[in-house]
Amino acid sequence: ETGVTQTPRHLVMGMTNKKSLKCEQHLGHNAMYWYKQSAKKPLELMFVYSLEERVENNSVPSRFSPECPNSSHLFLHLHTLQPEDSALYLCASSRGLAVTDTQYFGPGTRLTVL
């Protein structure tokens, strides 16, 4: 149990659907992250939030929209996705943004876009 939960664990959606991924951390951390993990590719950082403020947005298409209502919850809203967006979406949290603040990951949501 890593203290970071993600729902749903699996999601299949059409290109015209709107869905949301949810992440919750029970570690009292102040920073949260969204990553995309595609098969045999490096983890891609999508968004970083610190104290509910977005501090990083790595040129992610606007069809991905993050929301951080409080330091324990992070959402990723999805709309009009493309098949190439199919991947494992991982949420992580850390105490802060210092180098030594280890990131703790959730189990991920396996997303398939048809």
Place this chain on the structure above:
Amino acid sequence: GQNIDQPTEMTATEGAIVQINCTYQTSGFNGLFWYQQHAGEAPTFLSYNVLDGLEEKGRFSSFLSRSKGYSYLLLKELQMKDSASYLCAVMDSNYQLIWGAGTKLIIKP
């Protein structure tokens, strides 16, 4: 550009020793991380190196040479449960984690 290289897949025998290499080229260096990821599960933190040398933690050790842009993860007395992907990541000068694609380690009896 920034780049992290590690082998795609390795195979080893239960009880043996395996070394997983990672080379990196990044804009600045603020430390190197190793994570373990079992299939279908979250990556979990294994080690952090920021100074040259070997850090030992039980059956796992991690080595860093900053001048060579090189690290390895050494796993001793391999167990079947060590079958997983091992991810190397470097924190660059902007304090962003740059990730390798991971090394899938297969342990055979």
